[in-house]
Amino acid sequence: MEPGEIHALLGENGAGKSTLMNVLYGLYQPDEGEILVDGKPLKLKGPSDAIGAGIGMVHQHFMLVPVFTVTENIMLGAEQIRGGIAGFLDRRRARREVTEVSERYNLRVDPDAVIEDLPVGIQQRVEIVKALTRDVDLLILDEPTAVLTPQETEELLTVMRSLKAAGKSIVFITHKLGEVKAIADRITVIRRGKTVGTASPEASRDELAALMVGRNVRLTVDKTPATPGEPVLEVAGLVVDDDRQIRAVDGVDLTVRAGEVLGVAGVQGNGQTELIEAIMGLRPALAGTISLAGDRINGWKPKKVLRAGVGYVPEDRSVDGLIKEFSVAENLVLDIYDRPPFGAGLALKPDAIAASAKERIEQFDVRTSSADAAVGTLSGGNQQKVIVARELSRPLKLFIAAQPTRGVDVGSIEFIHSQVIRERDIGTAVLVVSSELDEVIGLADRIAVMYRGRIIGIVGPDTPREEIGLLMAGISPDAAHDTIAAPAADKPGATTAADSPGVADGSPASDAGSASEDEA
Amino acid sequence: MSTMAVPDIAVAPVDEGFWTRSRKVGLTLLALGLLSAVLFGALATDQQARFTLSDDAAGAALEINGTIGAILFGIITIAAGAALLAGVPKRWFLPVLGVGLVAFVLSFLCWQVSAAPTGQNFMPLVNVIRGTFILALPLIFGALAGVLCERSGVVNVAIEGQLLMGAFSGALFGSISGSVWVGLVAAAIGGAFISLLLAVFAIRYLVDQVVMGIVLNLLAVGVTGFLYERLMQTDAAKYNSAPRFSNWEIPLLKDIPVLGPALFRGNIFLYLGLLLVLVIHIGLFRTRWGLRTRSVGEHPIAADTLGVKVLRVRYRNVLLAGVVAGIGGASYTLALYSFTKNMIGGKGFIALAALIFGRWNPTGALLAALFFGFADQLATYLGAINSVIPSQFLAMLPYLATILAVAGLVGRVRAPAADGKPYIKG
Numbered sequence: 001m002e003p004g005e006i007h008a009l010l011g012e013n014g015a016g017k018s019t020l021m022n023v024l025y026g027l028y029q030p031d032e033g034e035i036l037v038d039g040k041p042l043k044l045k046g047p048s049d050a051i052g053a054g055i056g057m058v059h060q061h062f063m064l065v066p067v068f069t070v071t072e073n074i075m076l077g078a079e080q081i082r083g084g085i086a087g088f089l090d091r092r093r094a095r096r097e098v099t100e101v102s103e104r105y106n107l108r109v110d111p112d113a114v115i116e117d118l119p120v121g122i123q124q125r126v127e128i129v130k131a132l133t134r135d136v137d138l139l140i141l142d143e144p145t146a147v148l149t150p151q152e153t154e155e156l157l158t159v160m161r162s163l164k165a166a167g168k169s170i171v172f173i174t175h176k177l178g179e180v181k182a183i184a185d186r187i188t189v190i191r192r193g194k195t196v197g198t199a200s201p202e203a204s205r206d207e208l209a210a211l212m213v214g215r216n217v218r219l220t221v222d223k224t225p226a227t228p229g230e231p232v233l234e235v236a237g238l239v240v241d242d243d244r245q246i247r248a249v250d251g252v253d254l255t256v257r258a259g260e261v262l263g264v265a266g267v268q269g270n271g272q273t274e275l276i277e278a279i280m281g282l283r284p285a286l287a288g289t290i291s292l293a294g295d296r297i298n299g300w301k302p303k304k305v306l307r308a309g310v311g312y313v314p315e316d317r318s319v320d321g322l323i324k325e326f327s328v329a330e331n332l333v334l335d336i337y338d339r340p341p342f343g344a345g346l347a348l349k350p351d352a353i354a355a356s357a358k359e360r361i362e363q364f365d366v367r368t369s370s371a372d373a374a375v376g377t378l379s380g381g382n383q384q385k386v387i388v389a390r391e392l393s394r395p396l397k398l399f400i401a402a403q404p405t406r407g408v409d410v411g412s413i414e415f416i417h418s419q420v421i422r423e424r425d426i427g428t429a430v431l432v433v434s435s436e437l438d439e440v441i442g443l444a445d446r447i448a449v450m451y452r453g454r455i456i457g458i459v460g461p462d463t464p465r466e467e468i469g470l471l472m473a474g475i476s477p478d479a480a481h482d483t484i485a486a487p488a489a490d491k492p493g494a495t496t497a498a499d500s501p502g503v504a505d506g507s508p509a510s511d512a513g514s515a516s517e518d519e520a
Numbered sequence: 521m522s523t524m525a526v527p528d529i530a531v532a533p534v535d536e537g538f539w540t541r542s543r544k545v546g547l548t549l550l551a552l553g554l555l556s557a558v559l560f561g562a563l564a565t566d567q568q569a570r571f572t573l574s575d576d577a578a579g580a581a582l583e584i585n586g587t588i589g590a591i592l593f594g595i596i597t598i599a600a601g602a603a604l605l606a607g608v609p610k611r612w613f614l615p616v617l618g619v620g621l622v623a624f625v626l627s628f629l630c631w632q633v634s635a636a637p638t639g640q641n642f643m644p645l646v647n648v649i650r651g652t653f654i655l656a657l658p659l660i661f662g663a664l665a666g667v668l669c670e671r672s673g674v675v676n677v678a679i680e681g682q683l684l685m686g687a688f689s690g691a692l693f694g695s696i697s698g699s700v701w702v703g704l705v706a707a708a709i710g711g712a713f714i715s716l717l718l719a720v721f722a723i724r725y726l727v728d729q730v731v732m733g734i735v736l737n738l739l740a741v742g743v744t745g746f747l748y749e750r751l752m753q754t755d756a757a758k759y760n761s762a763p764r765f766s767n768w769e770i771p772l773l774k775d776i777p778v779l780g781p782a783l784f785r786g787n788i789f790l791y792l793g794l795l796l797v798l799v800i801h802i803g804l805f806r807t808r809w810g811l812r813t814r815s816v817g818e819h820p821i822a823a824d825t826l827g828v829k830v831l832r833v834r835y836r837n838v839l840l841a842g843v844v845a846g847i848g849g850a851s852y853t854l855a856l857y858s859f860t861k862n863m864i865g866g867k868g869f870i871a872l873a874a875l876i877f878g879r880w881n882p883t884g885a886l887l888a889a890l891f892f893g894f895a896d897q898l899a900t901y902l903g904a905i906n907s908v909i910p911s912q913f914l915a916m917l918p919y920l921a922t923i924l925a926v927a928g929l930v931g932r933v934r935a936p937a938a939d940g941k942p943y944i945k946g
Contacts, residue, residue: 027825048827063822065815066937076815077826079808087808 003137006164008184008201009173010212017173017190021140024171025057026050048077056131057140062123064130066116070109071095074130101132106162121152128159132168139163140171145179146269157183175267177208177473209469223421226445229258230293232429233279233398237288240274248274250453251288256398256429261420263444263461264433267472271453272433273315276402279431280312281305293397306335311391311423313384315402315433321387324376328368329357331375332390356393364389365415381412388416392423399423402433417443437465437472542613546604549620553601556627557594564590569633570642573778577642586634586641593627596620636905648897649782653790654856656893658683658864660793661848662871663878663885664800665711665841669718670880671804672837673817675940677733678718680868681740682842686711686849688744691859692751694762694850703762703854704847711846712839714740719838723831726942737868745861752859760858765789789851794886796844801882813837817936820943830943873922880935892918 011017022028024035026044034041037053044050050057064073071094080090080097098111107125115123124144131139141160145153160170160183174180180187180201187199189211197211233256240249249271256262264272277283279290281302290297292308306312314320322331333342333353341352357371366385368378375386384404391399401420405413420443424430434440440447441461448458449471457471564586572581584592600620608616633643662679669676676682689710694703714736721727752760765787773784783790804810812833815823820830845868853859870892877891878884899914 025825046827047825051827057825059825063819063825065819065822067818068815072811073822076811076823077828079811081808088806089808089811 003169004164004167005185006160006170006172006183008180008187009171009190010177010180010187010208011175011190017142019193020190021057021142021171021173024050024140025055051134051136054135054137055140056134056136056138058124058127058131058142058144060142060144060146062127064115064123064126066114068115069111070113070115070118070126070129071098071111073115073126074098074111074133078134097133098129102129105129105132105159105166107132107159121148121155124148124152124156125159128163132163136168138169138171140173142173143175144172145174145176153179175212175473177212177475180208206466206470209473209475210466212469212473221417221421221442223443224425226260226424228260228445229427231255232258232293233431234291235275235279235288238275238278238285238290239287240271240278240283240285242274248453249278252450252453252455254431254448254455256431258397258429259424259427260445261424261430261432261443263440263447264431264450265437265440265447265468265472266435266450268435270450272435272450273402274453275450276312276315276400276431276433279305279400280310309395309397311394311396311399311428313387313391313401313404315406317380317383317387322375322383325374327372328361328366328375328378328386329353329371331386332357332360332393335390336394360389360393364392364419379409381408384408384416385412388419392419396423396428398429398431400431400433403435404432405434405436405439413439437468441465441468542604542608542610545613545617546601546606548601549617549624550598550601550605552624553594553597553599553620555594556597556624557591560627560631561587561591561594563635564631565634567634567638567641569630571629571633572642572644573646575644575646575781577644581642584630586630589630589634590627593623593630596623597627632902632905632907632909636907640905643901645778646782648894648901649778650786651897651900652890652893653783653786654893655896656889657789657793657851658848658867659871659874659889659892660797660886661789661844661851662868663874663889664793664796664882665845665848666872666875667800667804667880667882667885668813668837668841668844669715670875670939671817671936672813672834673820673936673938673941673943674719674722674834674838675729675733676718676838676841677730677872678714678736678740678868679845679871680864680866681733681737682711682714682845683849683868683871684737684740684744684862684864685714686846687853687863688747688849688859689846690850691760691762691853692747694854695759698763700763700765700854704850707850707854708843708846711844711849712842715838715842715845718842719835722942723834723838726944729940729942741862744859748859748861756858762854762858765855787851787855789847789855792847793851797882797886804882814936816943817938820938820941824943824945830945834943870918873918876935877922891921 009017009020019028023030024044026047026049029044035044036042042049042053044053047057065076068076071091074097075089075091075094079087080093081087082090095111098109101107102109102111102125105128107129109122109126109129113122115126118126128139144156148156157179160172163170172180172184184201187201187203187208188195189197189199189208191212199208199211233254235252235254238249238252238254239247242248252271252275254262264275266272274283278285279297281297281300281304285298288298292305292310295308297305297308300308318324323334326334330337330353333356337343337348337353342349342356354371360366361368361371364385366378366389367382375383378386388401388404399420404416404420408416417439420430420432424445430443432440432443444461446458447461447463447468448455449468450456451472451474456474459468459471567586568583569586569589570577570581570583572579574580597620600616600623603616604613604620629643633641662683665679665682666676686707690703690707693706694700697703717739718729718732718736721732722729748760767785767787768791770784770791774780776784804813812823812828815828816830816833823833824830849864852863857863871889874885874888874892877888878886895914895917899911902909902914903911
């Protein structure tokens with residue numbers, strides 16, 4: 001890093017950007033390697049060491065106490081005090097400093113406002129002021145635009161320019177090409193924990209996208225060409241909000257036919273999760289229709305959707321897919337425990353459950369010590385196989401698999417993929433959502449790319465990955481909606497491609513990533 | 521840390537429509553006022569209801585005809601309710617509510633006092649106020665212990681145990697040494713000992729804090745009960761006859777009518793309790809210690825990223841809570857009674873209720889504790905005048921009030937956001 005430089009760190013979710021920066025900020029300890037500041041190696045035991053070394057960080061999820069005022073949040077940890085040992089807070093001095101810093105960098109904030117009353121963009125401003133009052137020379141912004149509206153993003157970019165003019169260095173972490181090109185002086189691309197290249201902002205979008213997505217040999221899945229039949233799932237004009245009431249799915253049209261696999265590709269957080277949850281009845285659809293084999297299923301309870309012949313592999317198996325403390329056998333009948341032959345009246349039929357479990361475990365090659373072992377004791381791959389076995393044991397019209405092989409070992413990936421194709425071949429409509437492009441390309445007969453809540457393009461599986469990568473970065477073939485300002489202009493209130501909170505770019509994705517790489 | 525959700529942002533205040541909280545409360549108050557004016561008015565007798573400004577029937581008194589008083593105060597309650605219903609500025613809400621509730625209580629008292637057997641138509645105010653504070657005192661200490669602990673994010677269900685251990689240690693070491701001061705220090709250490717166990721298991725070993733608190737209460741009952749039977753009962757003269765703090769009269773203040781004799785001729789614990797409320801309130805909201813404590817109780821990760829030592833703050837506060845509660849326990853054994861088995865008898869849990877009712881705020885906790893103390897004292901008084909109201913009904917009042925408070929009827933009750941959540945770094 002040079003003084004007064006904006007250095008963009010570009011990479012897909014789970015590429016390791018945030019981890020790297022948390023190490024820089026002293027939150028995580030490095031296993032190997034060292035950090036050099038002004039040529040001297042730096043040992044960071046905690047965030048206070050980092051602050052002392054002039055490093056400040058604005059986290060993706062803000063580190064602000066919601067019930068505190070702006071001033072209280074900014075002074076915390078570096079309080080101005082008077083009155084000696086009693087340590088009375090000198091609020092007046094603190095407030096003056098906040099006002100001074102915010103005016104100097106043109107970051108207006110009300111020092112007495114309570115954080116929880118402020119919009120996200122202003123909260124972020126408070127975070128930046130917080131770092132600046134600590135006299136940092138290097139400011140790390142971790143996905144700062146993920147939670148911002150396009151207008152707020154523009155403002156942030158202006159702020160970054162003025163900080164740069166004031167001689168501060170900025171590390172700007174993002175996966176959005178437009179922003180990078182608009183602001184960065186230098187770009188480092190990270191993929192799967194490694195630096196894969198550096199580029200100047202003059203580099204074309206194609207080059208950047210190619211670096212970001214990578215040119216891996218594609219995952220091969222043995223399959224014959226699909227023989228699509230009648231449409232099974234039809235989605236039209238679907239609009240869904242995320243947990244923060246921000247638009248996540250913004251007018252999606254989709255059709256999945258019997259006997260075909262439709263793959264949904266896209267950088268995580270572009271509305272895929274909300275799309276699937278809306279189809280499953282887990283999240284209300286604000287507009288549009290969802291129909292299953294001709295029946296309108298909007299507003300159906302998840303149980304009714306499941307009973308109508310939909311199989312569902314949720315993206316986070318530990319939260320939504322399994323009850324970890326329950327046995328493998330119990331987890332295998334979670335969907336139909338109350339139906340014959342597994343349940344009668346108030347009672348369960350343990351014998352039938354055990355017999356069926358034995359059969360499933362063999363059929364789906366679940367490696368477990370016994371059917372009575374708690375499912376949480378199994379490896380990720382085997383847990384996933386339990387879910388797949390459960391969902392594929394019912395006659396299905398539609399099979400939805402979200403991130404079906406995240407955090408799963410290579411052998412299980414292969415097995416799960418073959419099961420997905422087998423289900424397709426018996427005439428089920430299959431919808432696969434994955435942030436692993438290789439997986440989508442390998443499985444799908446058609447690929448829909450989601451970007452900012454919309455299907456930005458539907459392409460065949462033989463499309464070059466670079467082209468799909470461009471689509472994932474929001475660059476449609478006609479390259480029209482290219483700049484970050486454009487979506488704001490044509491769609492006021494449209495959201496940015498926000499990572500949904502709670503979905504972290506954590507290790508499972510990268511595990512899956514390295515696994516598929518190995519296989520390839 | 522990546523699982524931390526972005527806190528929900530209320531951009532626009534929620535539009536509640538016509539039935540705002542203030543109006544709902546007003547309606548309730550109106551109904552209470554009608555009840556008191558009609559029912560209490562009808563039940564009251566024409567005797568004078570005397571509120572004497574002394575310990576007994578003698579001396580000056582405030583007097584009012586029972587029926588007239590009950591109806592008059594009922595009408596005041598109605599007026600307060602009507603005002604809230606009509607809509608008052610936000611800052612008037614609490615004062616108006618207070619006036620309405622006090623008038624309701626007075627209406628009730630007019631009925632009760634006037635309907636008492638002849639010769640007992642009086643209520644000695646000094647006695648009632650003093651009794652209220654004495655009964656509230658362990659609650660004040662207990663609730664302050666709760667504030668210290670929970671503001672830093674550790675749930676303190678062990679208040680009962682801390683009070684009991686304080687009472688026991690105070691009695692034991694006070695007796696052995698023959699010094700009240702040694703007893704006081706021992707009580708503080710006794711309370712801190714229970715706190716230390718809570719801190720180590722909750723902070724270091726991440727044991728569920730509520731479960732741990734309950735276990736510690738049982739432990740305190742067991743240990744003190746055992747030692748009581750083995751030591752104190754066999755040789756009470758040696759082990760259970762602690763010296764007691766005498767009452768200290770505070771010059772000038774003791775001469776204030778009613779309040780002087782009620783409050784300023786008390787013992788050290790009363791003064792200490794009130795002083796601690798003030799100190800902790802100022803400390804919590806005006807000092808660096810308070811800011812860090814609250815930040816750790818609300819958003820420990822944020823505090824950590826700013827170099828605040830989350831676990832250290834929590835340890836310190838939990839231990840301080842034990843010291844405060846331990847002293848509160850000594851307010852029994854070093855001032856009022858000798859130690860008996862399980863002598864706290866659930867006051868620690870009422871203190872927990874006062875903490876919640878007082879919204880995790882030292883001053884609020886004080887007011888809640890006084891309210892509970894008053895209800896307790898009133899039950900005693902009504903029993904003495906053979907009231908038709910069963911005293912058990914009044915004894916129930918604190919719990920009923922707490923349930924209403926927790927249900928949000930007295931305003932938004934919000935615990936510190938990280939209360940009860942262990943902090944795991946990384």
